Amino acid sequence: MAGNQPPRVVIVGAGFGGLAAAKKLADQPVEVTLIDRNNHHLFQPLLYQVATAGLNPSDIAAPIRSILAKQENCRALLAEVTGIDKESQQVLTSVGPFDYDYLILATGATHAYFGNDHWEEHAPGLKSIEDALDIRRRILLAFEKAELAESEEERERLMTFVVVGAGPTGVEMAGAIREIATRTLKKDFHRIDTTTQSQVILIEAGPSVLPPFPPKLQRSATEQLFHMAVDIRTDTRVTDITDAGVTTTMGFIPAETVVWAAGVAASPLGRELADDCDRSGRCPVTADLSIDGHPNVFAIGDVASVVDAESKAVPGVAPAAEQGGEHVVACIAADLEGLQRPTFIYKDKGSMATIGRSKAVAMIGNKIQFGGTAAWALWGLVHVASLISFRSKVRTMSSWIWQYLTDQRNARLITGNDEL
């Protein structure tokens, strides 16, 4: 600390973890600087809805400045962090260096291609609004091109959509693409029949969809996807992706549109903090979420590899990041009062995935597990409640009510269209 100055807390990343920490610090005698390379906080669980033209970007994103406007001790900055100097205690950014007394790294994860980065061009992932709009454009354009296709073969390839990875994101994308094809677009084309002629193939390397979920819910999800005519291919690994399609251990699939939902890697900034990051780039943290040897440097959320005080490996989900952020604030508060820091214990509040219009699976703790319409309603409520601004809640609810009643999706624009 510099003399009488309040301690400077620098938070990198305004996702679930970083924002939770920033807001919780409102009552502490510190000065907070929250740095993000975007001007908005993104509600990632609903990105797949933007990607499938169901919601607008602004329905699931809120300007960081708005969220923090009333918080006197916090300023938000739009900048790219280029490095971290633990010795001089500085964060290096595109707009200059920032000194810190405490640093919280909360930069999350990005998609990973297992060493095959050249696949990214043909199979975008889904981590940002730009990703979602890119995928949206590809899906809508594929149908437009199919309408004009000269050959049966070409038309089939254009109407084949492959989703790689059957975790929650992949399952949700697969279900939503089927919905567009079977409901939204079904009357819009003259030469193609989107309902019967399009196919969605969901590829999973492991033996089941939704790997982290219990078997009962895996079965429920599989059944619901089957009823939606999603072609599930488990125990299948992708070996190559080109603009012609996807090569797998079970053969080649000609496909115009491929979405990557199979792997994540931690933000590269994790490696600025530690030398012993794991294979995904996540940096290991101690029991209070600080970096070994640097008690004033913390890592939370998807960029950190956390095993909590009850020896539970903490999953890369939003509630875990938020709890991590709040825990770091508890540590800082303890420091300022000369008390001992608490250790981190993760409270699992349950998981959910939605599979289209009125189907979902949900579990709460390890006991309550259910699927179908009840799960879907709960999923909807939880997600809307979690959206950060009242405005987003109202707009998202109304978008979904509209979609449910009319089968129309609200954001069917092809924008940024250079190729025709």
Next chain:
Amino acid sequence: MAGNQPPRVVIVGAGFGGLAAAKKLADQPVEVTLIDRNNHHLFQPLLYQVATAGLNPSDIAAPIRSILAKQENCRALLAEVTGIDKESQQVLTSVGPFDYDYLILATGATHAYFGNDHWEEHAPGLKSIEDALDIRRRILLAFEKAELAESEEERERLMTFVVVGAGPTGVEMAGAIREIATRTLKKDFHRIDTTTQSQVILIEAGPSVLPPFPPKLQRSATEQLFHMAVDIRTDTRVTDITDAGVTTTMGFIPAETVVWAAGVAASPLGRELADDCDRSGRCPVTADLSIDGHPNVFAIGDVASVVDAESKAVPGVAPAAEQGGEHVVACIAADLEGLQRPTFIYKDKGSMATIGRSKAVAMIGNKIQFGGTAAWALWGLVHVASLISFRSKVRTMSSWIWQYLTDQRNARLITGNDEL
């Protein structure tokens, strides 16, 4: 006509004119092909709202396929038209040639820089959703950069916004940027005061704002802009635009953000139809809106230069395009029944421009002219009523009600952000 086949009508452009013609042809024994290089119909009068983060793109755009889904005799195609062969009666496109028995060119206008195309990079126009999102990003980023500016000089340059051209578009943009600065963002920044430190300069080569409007309304608009602290500079011409700012006949203005609302040129396809297009590229048409010597080829809307049967020069406004489209259908219908074609007479239904939250000017015919809140309410109603889908109407109304009550704008995202 090819034997027993119904006549094939090809319409290029799904703006106000092309869409009006397509829909009106529903009752005719023809086959319609509507070609556009975007998948959506755009309500251009509200583009400035997208550019100033007040509305989402999907609020003012509707998928063409949805609009025409129920029309059996019309198909929509996503393609770029590359040429027109009047001899073989073919439209050449990025997906192949299309034969026509009737052709309607309705490709509208784009922005023009009076021979200085290199200005476009620094001063985008406002004709498409991509334009609007580009301008939105520039405006929001300018404030973000100003927050971090090192010098007074740099901060002032970053918070200076220049709008070139004081027609309705320029006036609306200028007012809306002042609104963002004085209402929406006023609490969001710590180092800058957006209300007192930002300035919006509206440059107009002629002697008054809103050149096509009567003097009484010009005065009303000037007064309202003055109250919003928009700096109006008439009798001022732009001579250069660089990334540092704008050079005018009255001196240099350092400015980060420049919006071009000063000149339009007809779509280049006009020159495919006629050799004697005017200086803006608009092609001349005969009394029934067909091209001289080619009675089965029509041009309507901003791509055409129209003087109607009462010798009125027809302005480049949406109602004129729609009336043109409907007139062409009347001509085709007359042909099919062996009757004489009607001549085109334009009915002026009035003009409007809005200048921020509760101010506007409006005139109906040449008699009723009024400004202020009543005009603004009327403007709102007319624009919402004109939006093509019920969904857009509801969303836009709710966005505006929200904005009015809370000063929050609904789409404050910076997306597609490569530069930081």
